[in-house]
Amino acid sequence: MSRLPLVSTETADAEQADLLTEVQRQLGRVPNLYAAMANSPATLRGYLTLRDALTHGKLSARVREQLALLVASENGCDYCVAAHTMRAGRMGFTDEAITATRAANAEDPHADAVLHFAKDVLRSRGRVDDDLIASARQRGVSDAELSEIVGHVSLNILSNYFNHVARPELDFPPAAITEGAALATKWRSASRVALVDGYALRNNTGQPVGTVENVQVLIEGGFLHIKVSETAEVQIVSAPAVALVTYRAES
Template identity: 50%
Template sequence: MSRLPLIQPEAANGQAAELLTAVQKALGVTPNMTKAMANSPAVLKAYLEFSGALGAGVLSAAVRERIALLVAQQNECDYCLSAHTYIGTKLAGLSPEEAEAARGGRADEPKVEAVLAFAATVLRTRGDIEDTDVKEARQAGLSDEEIAEVVGHVALNVFTNYFNKSAGTEIDWPVVRH
């Protein structure tokens, strides 16, 4: 059971109602994570705006989902592992094998594996990376824009992992465990 109440869209008021309606319209569903975040419209709005801004970046949906899977695995967030396994395999075009490999920081494509290696370094060092880490990412073909977005995606996913673990959000996706 969630530690925070799940705000149902039909019972929400004000900005929470507006945001939950937007989530439903965009996704066709209102995930439990957004219902829990609606306890603070500021938190839900921050998540939606951060996610939306990064979604318009240069990293493909498949790469973004791989980063999310890696971060969720490292942070032992079963809610996010479940959500991103579903989204990655059903919407972003990952095979089940690619999704599983991403959890361990692996990919068949060298550039994608470099993205995951850099993301893992950012996560492991809590952002305290070395100049050599950036140099290696560049040598693997990542642009400065991609490097910046990888850091952004790690941060976004750490936020959702921590939120869901703290809130004890009930998993409403096919369950995947770390």
Template identity: 45%
Template sequence: MSRLPQIDPATATGKAADQLKETQKALGSVPNLFKVLVNSPAAVKGYLGMNGALSTGALPFPVRERISILSAEFNDCTYCLSAHTFTGGKFAKLSEAELAAAREGKSEDPHVQAVLTLTRSVLEGRGQGGEAAVAAAREAGVTDAEIAEVVANVALNIMTNYFNELVDTEVDFPQVTPHER
């Protein structure tokens, strides 16, 4: 059970109701993450704004889903790993093998591999080691826009990873548990 209350979209009022309606419009549903995150309507608005902006960027949805899966695995976030494994398969059309590989930061596509290698570097180094990481990414053909968006996607995912783990959001997707280390 979540450590913060879930706000029911049917009974929400004020700014919470507005943000839950916006979530429904943006995503087509209201996952438990948003029912809990809406305890701060500003937090939901911030998430939706950044997620929406990144959806128009250089990194395509299937690549962003792989970044989300790798981040969730790295941060031991069951909720996010479950959500992005589901959405990665259903909406990004990633195969079971691609979903499993993303958890390990792997891809058979050399460009996607370079993006995931950079993602892992950002996660492991918490942004440190940039000179070598950026040089390696550029050498592998990752553009400057993609480099910036990797960091932005990692930051967005860390926010939801940490939030879901802190408040113990109830998983409302087929559950996928991070690997033990």
């Protein structure tokens, strides 16, 4: 359950409603991230304004999506990795390209240079040295693009960190776990897992159901592993079959 309330059209005041209407217009729906961020109209408006400004910059939509995916992966934001994995797939990125992006690699030389510089910005917290800037320029990254990379890193850090604080319910198909290279993959407690219509899991009595509650889950390699009890066989479903995973707050 989200640690901040999700603002809906029924609970929104006039300013919140205007912002959520704009999100609906841009995205076709209101993801839980934005519904939680709407608790502060100033925060949501600032986020949307910066995002809109950056969409009119030099970097292409594909590279912007790669930057969002890289930053989310580096920051261990499961919510944003899930959202941008889905969006990258819809833009035609293969599973291999998505995996490479999360490691700051790309087949396209320009995108590869952008991702490498963004990773350096993230890991140094902006304290990149002269050689890194010179290398990016030599690889064809313009000064305008260097500036925009910092903007996109900042934009996505905002959404990543907000998700860490608010923990909104995941309303995108889950992607591979993003705990980070330094942390071991682990099972997590979920109060609810719901599948897309047409898919089923077996509950703890062996009956096929579309939703299970109070289970253990593990996301790995684009698949969701589910244990409905400690003695039950692990069930595995592909990410597109998952409609919703509600994690329990960890103590």
